[in-house]
Amino acid sequence: MAVPFEVIYGRLVVVNQGALLLLDQTQKLYLRFALTELNSGGHVFPESILDDWGKEIKNLAIYDWLRENAIHFPRAELFGCHPDEIPVQRFLRELDLTRGHVCYVYRTTTDPLKNGFVVSDVVLPEEGAVEPRIILAPNKFGAIMQAAELRWWLADWEDERQRVHLEKYSSKPEND
Numbered sequence: 001m002a003v004p005f006e007v008i009y010g011r012l013v014v015v016n017q018g019a020l021l022l023l024d025q026t027q028k029l030y031l032r033f034a035l036t037e038l039n040s041g042g043h044v045f046p047e048s049i050l051d052d053w054g055k056e057i058k059n060l061a062i063y064d065w066l067r068e069n070a071i072h073f074p075r076a077e078l079f080g081c082h083p084d085e086i087p088v089q090r091f092l093r094e095l096d097l098t099r100g101h102v103c104y105v106y107r108t109t110t111d112p113l114k115n116g117f118v119v120s121d122v123v124l125p126e127e128g129a130v131e132p133r134i135i136l137a138p139n140k141f142g143a144i145m146q147a148a149e150l151r152w153w154l155a156d157w158e159d160e161r162q163r164v165h166l167e168k169y170s171s172k173p174e175n176d
Contacts, residue, residue: 003045003080004059005030005109006144012105012117013167019105019117020170022157023124030109032116033063033101033144034083037094043102044088044095045113046080063101063144070097083113100149121151121170129156132166 008031010023021029034043049057049065051073057065070076074093081087083104104116122145124138132155137146151170155162 002047002058003032003113004047004062005032005106006060006142007031008141012107013170014117015167015170018120018170020121020123020166021105021119023122024157027107030106030111031119031145032104032106032113033148034104035066035078036096036099036102037090038096039094043083044078044080044090045083046078048079049076049092050079051076060144063147066092066097067143067147081113083116085113100147101144103145103148103150119150121153121166123153123155123157123166125157126154127156127158129154129159129162131155132162132169 008021008023008029009025009027010021010029011026012029013020013022032045034045037044046062049062051057051069052075070092074091076092078090078092078095103119105119106116132153135152135154137150137152153166155166157163
């Protein structure tokens, strides 16, 4: 399996069926980003892309290439797998590239894809914050995380009231 990952430091907080990330220096975590299939809504982890001229794109460069070139290459082929690790091959036109990437978090690089947690929210700690507030994705986290389907927060994680609010909010679907 060659699904690329990005390293980040923080804590994984599992809430019901979802998860949030608290970005502190607690531990090393691994993020993988899935694309969404148009018809089924299923997730596909890309391993490589083969464009119309036979050029192969791999690793995290896949996401930059998609952002810059996908509209010009609807027949480019994506090779990857579903979260259950079943291999999949799709034309780019079969993917919903208007949506953000779905962010999965893992505790190790060897965790099976199916053991990842879908992250809905990212919390940047801000000591003394009066209440949690939604912010835009900070530039320091790069284009892949900025293009993911994530809500970004500034909050005082040590304030139990704010922590409970964030845990409750992150367990709700996006359109609630």
